[in-house]
Amino acid sequence: MFFPLPPSLSVFSALLLLQSPFPVNAYKPLSDSFLQAIPSPGDAIDPLNGPLLAPILIPRVPGTPGQTTAQRHFINFFQSELPNWSIQWQNSTARTPISGGAELPFANLIFKREPPWVKPGQANLLTLVAHYDSKYQPEGFIGATDSAAPCAMLLHVAKVVDGYVQRMYDEMQELGEGGSVKMDMGIQILLLDGEEAFEKWTDEDSLYGSRALAQQWSLSPNPPSAKFYRYRTPLSQISLFLLLDLLGAAAPSVPSYFPTTHWAYQHLSTIESRMRALQLLESSPPTPFLPDVNVTTGEHMAVSDDHLPFIRGGVEVLHVIPHPFPKVWHKITDDGEHLDMRTVRDWSKIFAAFALEWLDMMEVWDEPGDNTEEVA
Numbered sequence: 001m002f003f004p005l006p007p008s009l010s011v012f013s014a015l016l017l018l019q020s021p022f023p024v025n026a027y028k029p030l031s032d033s034f035l036q037a038i039p040s041p042g043d044a045i046d047p048l049n050g051p052l053l054a055p056i057l058i059p060r061v062p063g064t065p066g067q068t069t070a071q072r073h074f075i076n077f078f079q080s081e082l083p084n085w086s087i088q089w090q091n092s093t094a095r096t097p098i099s100g101g102a103e104l105p106f107a108n109l110i111f112k113r114e115p116p117w118v119k120p121g122q123a124n125l126l127t128l129v130a131h132y133d134s135k136y137q138p139e140g141f142i143g144a145t146d147s148a149a150p151c152a153m154l155l156h157v158a159k160v161v162d163g164y165v166q167r168m169y170d171e172m173q174e175l176g177e178g179g180s181v182k183m184d185m186g187i188q189i190l191l192l193d194g195e196e197a198f199e200k201w202t203d204e205d206s207l208y209g210s211r212a213l214a215q216q217w218s219l220s221p222n223p224p225s226a227k228f229y230r231y232r233t234p235l236s237q238i239s240l241f242l243l244l245d246l247l248g249a250a251a252p253s254v255p256s257y258f259p260t261t262h263w264a265y266q267h268l269s270t271i272e273s274r275m276r277a278l279q280l281l282e283s284s285p286p287t288p289f290l291p292d293v294n295v296t297t298g299e300h301m302a303v304s305d306d307h308l309p310f311i312r313g314g315v316e317v318l319h320v321i322p323h324p325f326p327k328v329w330h331k332i333t334d335d336g337e338h339l340d341m342r343t344v345r346d347w348s349k350i351f352a353a354f355a356l357e358w359l360d361m362m363e364v365w366d367e368p369g370d371n372t373e374e375v376a
């Protein structure tokens with residue numbers, strides 16, 4: 001899975017630098033007390049019994065019962081815990097090198113929370129992404145870091161942000177706000193299928209789900225509207241494509257891969273260092289998870305993953321994947337036992353804080369001890 005990006009893509013990245021329609025640094029950093037209030041998933045993400053993670057630590061190969069079990073797990077989670085999120089399926093089929101000419105089913109799941117006042121195509125969406133399929137070989141492969149744990153982290157993030165999002169939308173609706181980029185912010189979680197190659201990683205044998213979704217979205221124009229036509233397709237509604245992969249092993253080191261989103265990397269890294277300074281994280285790695293506040297990698301470091309079809313569609317990507325990969329990468333030992341649970345819980349908190357900050361939640365945060373009346 002280590003492939004340099006073709007040179008055409010780096011040109012694309014350079015163009016993106018000039019094009020981003022989203023305001024940079026538009027939000028307020030979370031206060032210390034807000035960071036302190038961000039819950040850890042705790043036992044909910046335990047690999048043996050935790051309701052977020054345990055049910056998906058099984059082989060989840062497309063076209064097998066494990067795939068269906070994983071899908072049902074995610075759907076049940078949102079239906080029972082977060083009923084205000086919309087649920088969408090994006091289905092496709094494809095032949096694979098091992099399917100003997102038959103088409104295998106691939107299903108991406110899209111969970112979305114957007115302001116109640118927006119028309120279709122109006123909201124800009126922080127987009128958190130992980131793949132839920134597991135690799136066909138070695139037989140019995142579970143893919144705990146790849147990417148069951150990242151999926152579970154995203155369920156935790158959804159749960160943490162939900163109440164704040166509700167409060168923000170309620171308050172804004174009361175004030176009759178809405179209709180600007182800053183106001184029309186939502187969040188979506190993409191759980192993608194078919195990331196893994198069945199035989200050997202090639203352009204055709206990999207990224208089945210993300211290719212299908214990016215293509216469908218690029219071909220689905222949003223309804224025209226005089227006021228809100230700034231996002232032509234669901235692709236252009238993505239304010240940031242934050243892709244989690246291979247997370248859950250101890251002492252990860254995640255570089256900043258893309259100059260155009262280095263500013264977002266810096267925000268994520270700052271959240272990590274602030275949470276460490278406030279002793280809100282459990283792990284004590286030799287270096288931070290996100291050490292490269294002052295440097296981005298060259299393109300030789302780029303890693304092929306689910307962001308590629310989206311980057312080609314002009315989407316801004318922050319790729320959170322460690323370099324080097326975890327030692328268990330694509331080995332049968334990438335299982336629940338080999339996860340470092342402190343690291344898993346810490347990542348969950350860091351991503352939750354990042355999402356809250358991105359969504360400008362200081363607007364609805366009541367600072368403890370602050371009794372001043374807000375005057376409109």
Ligand SMILES: [Zn+2]
Nearest residue numbers: 135146196330
């Ligand atoms: Zn993999």
